[in-house]
Amino acid sequence: MNKQERTYTVLRDRIHSGAFAPRARLNIDALARELGVSAIPVREALRRLEAEGWVKFQPNVGAIVAPVDATAWEQQMVAVAILEGAATAYAAAHLTPSDLAGLKALAAEMELVAAEGDPGEFSRLNRRLHAAIFAHCANEYLIELLDQTNRRLDRIRDTMFAYLPQRAKAATGEHARLIELLESGDSAEIERYARWHKLQTVEAYRATHQPPAD
Known part of the structure; x- marks a missing residue:
């Protein structure tokens, strides 16, 4: 180099x-x-x-x-949440016990990294975990849309873990619950929860950047 x-x-x-x-x-x-x-x-x-x-x-x-364009970031995160919810639900039926064990191991590693307070490494592992799930989504058009939206989001920031360190700790518990749902195979609940999980980062950002109520 x-x-x-x-x-x-x-x-x-x-x-x-x-x-x-x-x-x-x-x-x-x-x-x-x-x-x-x-x-x-x-x-x-x-x-x-x-x-x-x-x-x-x-x-x-x-x-x-460059400052974060909060409006653009929020709009794109909402779009990603919808796409990720669907992709996660589609992937559930194709995950093997070995795949689920791998997700659990990755989630456990993320929990340790969150406790150490390393947002960069947590963000990297977060991408790996979700990518490991989406790899089993058989709808190639949905994945193409998700990839396109994520590439646009990268130009703003695909994660707020560096600016919302408390979010990483909350996300670890949500990942554990998501993996439980993937094991259950309840596609409707998986889609709902995966979408909600993504939107929690938006909610955490809004809560941090709003003035306190009177």
């Missing part, structure tokens, strides 16, 4: 993990010194991240981490 690609990867991962929070200033010279490179690969990396929607350049300020 050359220095340009390495610089891009480091900065992207820090934004994805929440190490660089939304609206945080990204000083090119300071980053170059820290990473042991010239300003050129840092500037190139930031322009690349800008094109991907992760960074913004502001007059008289310079580069900052």
Whole structure:
């Protein structure tokens, strides 16, 4: 990996993990010194991240981490919740005991990571768990729609675990319940619960970003 690609990867991962929070200033010279490179690969990396929607350049300020577009994020999360609910229900009939054991092992690993407070790793494992379920959905058109929507969501942020650390701990219990339902085979309840599970992240964000009631 050359220095340009390495610089891009480091900065992207820090934004994805929440190490660089939304609206945080990204000083090119300071980053170059820290990473042991010239300003050129840092500037190139930031322009690349800008094109991907992760960074913004502001007059008289310079580069900052792009703020979360809460409205767009909420709308896309609702769409993903509907699609994931259906995909999870379709997948249930095709999960073997071995598949379910794998999901339980992954859920147990996520519980440990949540307790350690590592939102980046939790987010990675969360993707793995849900992807392992969707891999058994036989409706290829539904999966295509879900993939397309998730790719759009990635440009905002496909997870809020870095900004809502309490959400990770709640999600572990929800995953356990979801796996129980997958074992039961009740497709209607699986779809309802999977949709509700996804929307809890939206509800947690709304609760955190609303003023307290009088």
